[in-house]
Amino acid sequence: MRAARWIAPVVMFVAAILAWQGVASTDWFDDLTLASPAEVADSLWSDRSLLFDSLGTTVIEVLVGLGISVALGALTAIAMHLWRPLHEAAYPLLVGSQAIPVVIVAPLFIIAFDYGLWPKVAIVALVCFFPVTVNLMDGLRSVAPEQLKLMRSLGASRVQTLWKVELPSALPSLFSGLKIAATVSVIGAVFGEMAGAESGLGYLVLLDNHQLETPRAYAGVVLLAALAVGLFLLTTVAERVATPWTREGDTTA
Amino acid sequence: MQTRLESPVEEPLVGQADVSVTGIERRFVARRRRPPVLALDGVSIDVAAGEVLAIVGPSGCGKSTLLELIAGLQAPDAGAIAVGGAVGADERLRACAYMPQRDGLLPWRDALGNAALALECAGGFTRARAREAAAPLFERFGLDGFESATPAELSGGMRQRVAFVRTLLAGRPVLLLDEPFGALDSLTRGQMQEWLAGALASEPRTVVLVTHDVDEALLLADRVAIMSPRPGRVVSELRVDLPRPRPRRRTVTTPEFASLKEQALEALGQ
Numbered sequence: 001m002r003a004a005r006w007i008a009p010v011v012m013f014v015a016a017i018l019a020w021q022g023v024a025s026t027d028w029f030d031d032l033t034l035a036s037p038a039e040v041a042d043s044l045w046s047d048r049s050l051l052f053d054s055l056g057t058t059v060i061e062v063l064v065g066l067g068i069s070v071a072l073g074a075l076t077a078i079a080m081h082l083w084r085p086l087h088e089a090a091y092p093l094l095v096g097s098q099a100i101p102v103v104i105v106a107p108l109f110i111i112a113f114d115y116g117l118w119p120k121v122a123i124v125a126l127v128c129f130f131p132v133t134v135n136l137m138d139g140l141r142s143v144a145p146e147q148l149k150l151m152r153s154l155g156a157s158r159v160q161t162l163w164k165v166e167l168p169s170a171l172p173s174l175f176s177g178l179k180i181a182a183t184v185s186v187i188g189a190v191f192g193e194m195a196g197a198e199s200g201l202g203y204l205v206l207l208d209n210h211q212l213e214t215p216r217a218y219a220g221v222v223l224l225a226a227l228a229v230g231l232f233l234l235t236t237v238a239e240r241v242a243t244p245w246t247r248e249g250d251t252t253a
Numbered sequence: 254m255q256t257r258l259e260s261p262v263e264e265p266l267v268g269q270a271d272v273s274v275t276g277i278e279r280r281f282v283a284r285r286r287r288p289p290v291l292a293l294d295g296v297s298i299d300v301a302a303g304e305v306l307a308i309v310g311p312s313g314c315g316k317s318t319l320l321e322l323i324a325g326l327q328a329p330d331a332g333a334i335a336v337g338g339a340v341g342a343d344e345r346l347r348a349c350a351y352m353p354q355r356d357g358l359l360p361w362r363d364a365l366g367n368a369a370l371a372l373e374c375a376g377g378f379t380r381a382r383a384r385e386a387a388a389p390l391f392e393r394f395g396l397d398g399f400e401s402a403t404p405a406e407l408s409g410g411m412r413q414r415v416a417f418v419r420t421l422l423a424g425r426p427v428l429l430l431d432e433p434f435g436a437l438d439s440l441t442r443g444q445m446q447e448w449l450a451g452a453l454a455s456e457p458r459t460v461v462l463v464t465h466d467v468d469e470a471l472l473l474a475d476r477v478a479i480m481s482p483r484p485g486r487v488v489s490e491l492r493v494d495l496p497r498p499r500p501r502r503r504t505v506t507t508p509e510f511a512s513l514k515e516q517a518l519e520a521l522g523q
Contacts, residue, residue: 146353149326153351154423156374164370168361245360245403 065124
């Protein structure tokens, strides 16, 4: 039964690859415009050392950026949850952080932080901060009022209520935020690299584009997508391990 | 019924506290720029130490609000409340154990962990120590074997038992039970009423029990206060002089029970 769930998506995926190969094999496009899956596969193998070096750079940018955004986002969400005046003061700023067009800001970060790792990390952290913070904050607020009354009547301190009730209740929301963050983090890193870099997959794809190394550019895109999907799947697995009760049919009662 | 076994938690403070509610009013702002709705209109109730009082009334008559006012979870707009002589909301919070309508079990904790929550918060126990101290009560109240079951694995009746054990473990002299069996089917509810009567016989406390079920009130309580629809007022009080224990089948068929039930239904306007 479980295997059956995988059949349809796999068939769909293979069909899409075959259709791509079919279109690329016609002479509607020349080889410099459209690389075929076979050419991309060939590039993934023959250019593997360059591609995977670049992937390594991007992975580090993404992971460090994600880590910073989760740490800062969790602290911000908890602080805003515990202290209402901070919530009111900082909320517009928080929304504003998401309204910043990253494409435009990326070059400014490069000017401010110079080439290298940190401007990319800053951009990844910027795009991931909002989904992490807002989702965690919503989760912390979503506890049933009755549950909070119960904790008050049991004589629980603010920290006990936060630790024993609010944070565990907020975990599913936090993971929703992390899933969004995991996927946008890769886009953030690519923007950062395109604005100015010496390595990384975004940088490589841009370079290959200019040099008409079309198959390698496609190979880079494939790896970027795989990275985002991989991070998403890892988050899903972590969610299943950390919140087993959400799959028992009964949610918070 | 059940004889008291050796005390589970270093002699839980089975206090003797009375509850006195005098002239309580409570208003709610239901919608902005509308006059507030009067939920409770001059409610006065006295509960003697060790007495079980049931409050019966139609939905929306403010009986749950009354319970939260006694517990110190809400503040009245007028009137005075004292629990064991304590009038401040914080002192009342420390004198009452409140069992919410829905069981309020945390889905990520197992049954024993949920009951032990009371000791972690109210008693400052560590998690492990709290579990250890809560375990004997599981045996006493028919929950042994279910210690590590998650709430989702428990039946409605078992969940209420865990919630009740948690309420007991708070170690407060006054129990405030808000429609504890309202969500159960009627067969399970009957079993749980007998179970609760047995539990209270072995762990006597002052109890205020809110219910909309007249039979439940008469089976469990020493006295029944009947409330009117909103704005809530106490319209009648009945003393329930039925002998204890009150096994359901033999009690509900007696003429005394029928007569009390008729008086209660009449007061409810049924």
